[in-house]
Structures are given as structure tokens and as C-alpha cells.
Amino acid sequence: MDLLETFLTAAVRVATPLLLAALGETIAERAGVINLGIEGAMLAGALGAALGATAGGPLLGVAAATAAGLCISLLFAVVAVRFRANQIITGTAVTLAAVGLTGAIYRDAYGAEGVGLSLPTLGILPVPGLSRIPVLGEALFAQSALTYAAYLLVACCWWLLYRTSWGLGLRAAGEAAEHARASGVAVARVRMIAVLIGGALAGLAGASLVLAQVGTFAEKMTAGRGFIAIAIVVLGGWHPVRVALAALFFGAAMALQFLFQSFLLGVPYQLFLMLPYLLTLLVLAGAWGRTRAPGDLGRS
């Protein structure tokens, strides 16, 4: 396997959690809710995956991660949607709470040191035939089941948003809640469900980070990936397919960072660690204004 293939494979692997979280956030934002709590939901998902995998293998890990993401986002949904608290502050608080909560549970479960936690992971499932395509085959079709699930979810999200009555009502709720209400859309309920879907996908993102990428859990291990996912939603113009492309782009940037670290040894590695975050800033500065956010985004 040459360097390019290694890089591309790593890019898709790294992009998978970003894509899952960004898809969930796309659903929530199209409904008009900006959920900064997905960073917390993703972290909770990561811990859920670790606990589940320890107890009963990777599949239980995936289930526990989804449930954990759901629980965290339910907290956000109740406060921000049901009680109409400010979405930015609620999301930040939920994320900070999740950092504390996961830290406490982790220390309780694995001890204060927690060094060398090694988890059973999801294996690579190469798709027969397709994985043999030169250059891209390996990258796209020799990944874990969660990556394939992410591909499938892109299509599901698109179909949900653009081909169902419920999706139409959801988009209306995000564009002009008042008018949507006049058309008989139950705006609060739709937003509630959208946030929960987003939370479940963020939990799944945490599972993919732990079970398909790192193979261990560490405190604060999501390291801002949830926030990067929010930038990806902007770059992807709130459209599932473009969001997927944007996630791959960010995945590539993160993979590039690993590459740089191993080749440019003289340079402090922290500089490379900054790369994805710097990219996030550039995207937010450049993409905002060119793409149009849902009209009622963030208004509770």
C-alpha cells in the first residue's frame, strides 16, 4: 500500500465520526436548533461505547453510545426547545456538563490512572470487489461497518429532508417557525425529535471514534470534534450530501496532520494539531454569507 492510499484510508476513517455528528447537526439545524451540545453528546457516546464494549463487545458498545448521545441531547432538547432557553448557552452548558460527567464515570469505572485501556474494536469489513478499485477502493470500501452506516445515513437524511412531509415541516420550522405553525406544523415537537436524532448520531460518532479509530477512551477525547462538525454543517450548506463532502475534506485535513507529524520531526507537533481548528476558523469566516443558514436558526 503506498503513501497516498494510506493517507486516503486514514482520511475516510477520521472523517467518519465527523460525518455522523455533522449529519445529526444538519437535521437539528434545518429544524432551527443550533445544538452546541453535540460535542458533549459525542463524548458521552464515546464513553458509552467504551463501557458497552468492555461489558459485551463492540456491538453493545455501539448501542450504548447511541443511547448515551440520546440522553445528553434529551437534556438539551428539554431545556432549549421545551423551555425555550437560549440555545447557545444551553448547548455550551450541556457540553461542559458532559465533560464532567464522563470524567467522573470514567474514573469510577476504570480507575484514576486508566492507562492502557484497550477495547475490543469493530473490525474492517472490505466490500468484495469495490475495495479493489485502484487508489480510492481501499479508502472508501475497506472500513468499519460504521463508515458504511454513515454513507447510508447520508441518503436517509436526504430522503427524510426532501422527500417526506415530516421533512418538509421540519425545514419549514427551521425557516419560519411562525408560518410553519400557521400551516399546522407542531414546531416544538418536530424540533425536539430533530435534536434527538442529532444526539443519537452524535453518540454514534463517539462510538466510531472509540471503536473504529482509537481503540481506547480518554477524558475529553473528542477534543472539539463536535464543534468541527458544526463548522462542517456550515461548509456543507446544510445539505446532507454536501455536508458529507465537507466532512471528508476535514477528515483529509486531520489525516494530513498525522502525516506531517511523522515526516516533519523538527517542527513542534502542536502546530500541526492546530491545523483542523485553524481550518474551522477559515471555513466559518469564508463560508458564512455565501451559503444561507435556515432563517429561524437559533431562535427559541
Added chain:
Amino acid sequence: MPAALLTLTAIRKRYGSTEALKGADFSLARGEIHALLGENGAGKSTLMKIAFGLVQPDGGRILVDGAEVIIRNPLAARRLGIGMVHQHFTDIPVFTVAENIALAAGWPPSGRGLRDRVRRLAEEAGLPLDPDALAGELSAGLRQRLEVLKALAGHARILLLDEPTSVLPPSEADTFLGLVQRLRDRGVATVLITHKLQEALAVADRITVLRAGEVIQTGAAQSERPETLATAMLGTAPARPAPRIRAAVGEVVINARDLAIPGAAGGGTGIRNASFQVRAGEVVGLAAVEGNGQRELLRALAGLARPARGTIQVTGPVSFIPEDRTSEGQIGELSLTENLVLSQGRAAPWAQHGWLDWPAAGRRAGELLERFDIRAPGPDVAAERLSGGNQQRQIIANAMERRPRVLLAENPVRGLDLRATAEVYDRLRRAAAEGAAVLVHLPDLDDLLDVADRILVLAAGELIPMPEGAGRDLIGRTMLGTRGQAAAG
């Protein structure tokens, strides 16, 4: 008389200390257009919102097809076959026509099937509309058509239209009222809420007049006369228009040469070629069908848009009264004092080296309330809490406070009732008498002829000056000109 389709009996509604409806009776017969006439605040909208389930009455009964019903929400109303078109557009601008209708009707938004369904609905109703057009890019007339289709998509037999022509330019208003009559022929009974006498007399079968929450009279439209209806609406005989004061015409304060201005995104032709002058002391009327460049021209003169070609010389200060008072005219969440301060800029007496003397600004805002007869609890209330007429008075007060040499007014009477409209016209004339040049656009040509000393016509982006004393006919034909019907589609 045929059996009543919708009957409202002894409806009462109180908001805080004001009684909006004091036992109002209303009935809608099968196959009729019934005009509900009254001034702003008479209770017309409240009565129909009760019939649509948007407002719950404090007392009274509602009957549909002779059976008593309770209408808890718009969904319940729709199930009874009642559809409503609101005073403002309720579409979602970034959705297509088809998506907007699917949303209102609960249809699945899948591609081709939906498009055909929408096309069929539009044809059956006699309201053709492109299913793939974005709602936000339609002209006002077509957007209103979309609102009706949304209401009809739920198989409405009863259509409640709340001031449907207030958002339309005159040519499109006539077309729209024609469509309403065609709907009647297809068996849809319509309530037409309006404060325009002529409109009620032109299309309605019956007219009910509401004043201060009470029904004053109900009767067949043919037997009504405008004078008696106006008296019923106002409670007193309407005031005669003030005699025109003709100010001495002074120096040139607007001088535009060879102007070309690009059209706004998503509609409008812009200006292709305009050269004209306006002198101090004149009221010049800008006559144009919606979307023929008046928006762009007024904004360019106000310094809000840049011409692509040509020169503009305007002697300041300039005041601009934009058409949409809620989005451009002021900031609804801010207080009257804050809006005043914002509108006056840094030259105002209360702005000293970047510091604001709020007590001084507040005192001035209070004086303006008195001088312009703005009914508000005080200068500290949010502008959005005022009624439409009072908001417009406040915007005009702020515009006049700049002591403008040039006053640009874009449909400054939108949504105002008879009394408030007459007052605005009077203010414009007085501004000219005090030496300002006034350039005003009104969608209603008759009103424009009343107010203006001379007329400039904009058609398809060309500016055509009318000779003094040009009649309604000539001006109307010039407005529609050979290339003039761009937006009427």
C-alpha cells in the same frame, strides 16, 4: 335567501381593558362574497380570526352548516372547510410554490407527483402558478395567489381574506379581485375583509360594516352608496380633502442624468434610463406598476443603492420613508426614542462628540408624539407595540425631524385606513409647502393624482415625464406601455 354556511352570533372578545368585539353577528351564505368593512381596529380581523380558530372568543356561538362548532385551532377550521389568507404573506420564501402548498395541505413533497397535483389545483381554481418557482421570488400578486392556493388546497368551501389587496399594486389588485369573483362561481364562499369602500362595492354581494367592535349595518351591496357606508364606518361624515396649497417652486434639488440602476436580486427590472429634475416645493408622483424600477430609483436617490451609470445630484438632508415599516422603516424592538436617535445621525442636538444625551432625546421624542398625534403610552415603549397608523406617524415624524430638503416616500400609506391615509397625504403636501421637494410613489393612481403636482411614469425601467394636467387614462396607458407589463404576469 340560501341557508347560511357560516354563522357567528353575539361574538364577544376582550383584550385587557379594550373590548375588541361587543357581541358581533355575522353570517356568510353559500356562493356569496361578503365584504366585512371597517376602519383599522374595528374588530374585523379579530372576528375572522375567531372563525379560523386563531383566537378564542369570550362569548358567542359559531355555526357551520347550521351545526354549532367549537374551532380550537386552524387545523380544526381547515377540517370544517375554512381557509384563511392573512394580511401578510405566510409562505416560506426559500420553498418552491409546490413545497409551500404541500406544507399547508399536508401532501408529501415528492417530485413529479406533487408538481402535477399542484398544477391541477391551480388550474381548477383558475389561478395558474408555476409549481417550481421560489415563493420569495414571485411578484406580490403571484404570492397572494399562492396564499389563496394554500388555503384552497385543504378543500376550503369558505375563504376568509384579510385585506388581501393591501399588499398588492393596483393593477394586480383588480386582477386578484376578479379571481375572487371567479372562485365564487366555482362555489367558494368568501369573506372579504377590507377598509376600502370601492373594493367592497365592486365585488361584494353583501356588505357588513363593523365599527368599534359592533356591527353597524348589513345589506345587499347594490343598494349601498359610498357616502352612507363611509358614515357607517367612521361614525361621522368623512372629512373633505384639504384644499391644495401650491407652494412656490424653487431651485432644483434632485438632478439625475442618464441613470441606470441594476434591478434588485430576484425581481424588478431596475432602471435602464432616467433623466429628471425635481425642484423644492414640488410634490412629484412616481407612477409605476410593481417591479418597474421605483424601488431601485428611490433607493438610489436615498443613497442606499449605487447606480451603474449616470449621475445623481441631491441637495441634503434627504429623508426616505421606505414601504415596509416593520423591516426597513424602523426597528420594532427599539423604543421610540431610540428609533428617533437612530434616524437623526450624528448632527442631532443630543449627539455630542459621540456621547448621547438620552434625556434630551427622550424629551424631543415626547414632543413629537404630541405634534404628530402619535398615540403611544410614551417615548420609551417599543415601536412595534404601536398600531400600524401610529408607527407610520412616528416614521414620518422622524423623517421630518431631519428638516429634509428632499423627502422620498415609497407607498407611505400601506395598510393604513382612510383617516390615517388622508393625514399622511396632508403631511406630504405640507412638507412641500415648507420648501422640501417630495417624490412619492403610491400604488393607487387616483390617490397619486390627488397628491402630486406632476407625474413621472416608470415603465420597464424607462422614466417618462407626463405633461402637467395629464389625465388618468394617458398615465395608466403609459404605465402599462408596450413593454410595461413585465411584472403583471
